[in-house]
Amino acid sequence: EPEVTQTPSHQVTQMGQEVILRCVPISNHLYFYWYRQILGQKVEFLVSFYNNEISEKSEIFDDQFSVERPDGSNFTLKIRSTKLEDSAMYFCASKTSGSTDTQYFGPGTRLTVL
Amino acid sequence: GENVEQHPSTLSVQEGDSAVIKCTYSDSASNYFPWYKQELGKGPQLIIDIRSNVGEKKDQRIAVTLNKTAKHFSLHITETQPEDSAVYFCAASIGNTPLVFGKGTRLSVIA
Numbered sequence: 001e002p003e004v005t006q007t008p009s010h011q012v013t014q015m016g017q018e019v020i021l022r023c024v025p026i027s028n029h030l031y032f033y034w035y036r037q038i039l040g041q042k043v044e045f046l047v048s049f050y051n052n053e054i055s056e057k058s059e060i061f062d063d064q065f066s067v068e069r070p071d072g073s074n075f076t077l078k079i080r081s082t083k084l085e086d087s088a089m090y091f092c093a094s095k096t097s098g099s100t101d102t103q104y105f106g107p108g109t110r111l112t113v114l
Numbered sequence: 115g116e117n118v119e120q121h122p123s124t125l126s127v128q129e130g131d132s133a134v135i136k137c138t139y140s141d142s143a144s145n146y147f148p149w150y151k152q153e154l155g156k157g158p159q160l161i162i163d164i165r166s167n168v169g170e171k172k173d174q175r176i177a178v179t180l181n182k183t184a185k186h187f188s189l190h191i192t193e194t195q196p197e198d199s200a201v202y203f204c205a206a207s208i209g210n211t212p213l214v215f216g217k218g219t220r221l222s223v224i225a
Binding site for chain 1: 148150156157158159160163203205210211212213214215216217218
């Protein structure tokens, strides 16, 4: 069964450093998402991406964040200058199309900012 | 925007008993309601979903009910097993909008 994959599984970085989190969505999917989950809290939406552009973003997704689909398979989240409060699990999700299609989540990247 | 409330935050049941988790949503335009199971250190895995044109859906030991008038939906797990222990999240969305999640329920099934 196709899966969303994410790398790395765990990223440790120093405050102020740039990080890039990578995702490979399911191959025939057209909508892509990043969510984050601070330890013990609920999953929060960051950004959605469709047709090579951002379709929606939350208040969390400020100028420090960017997304890119550099080729036909990868979908990346970049944090330019990490802060301590960026420490969280970051989940990528994708879906095919249609208003009520299921979003499939990857296993997540645990980002630790020191 | 949409707001999803989920109760209870923790739930302990004896193996073999049923578990019920309830969620309410605020936006009557929401039309898609998935439930995700999250095991420790893993991403959310879809276990069942329901769309606004039906009131109930069942898949083996798992069922979801939706009351559009009251704007609430519930997850029912029957004959619980230890492997059902996890955090369960409800969510809601409208069309292609992002999922809005509840705060989660930690289910513990005691053998």
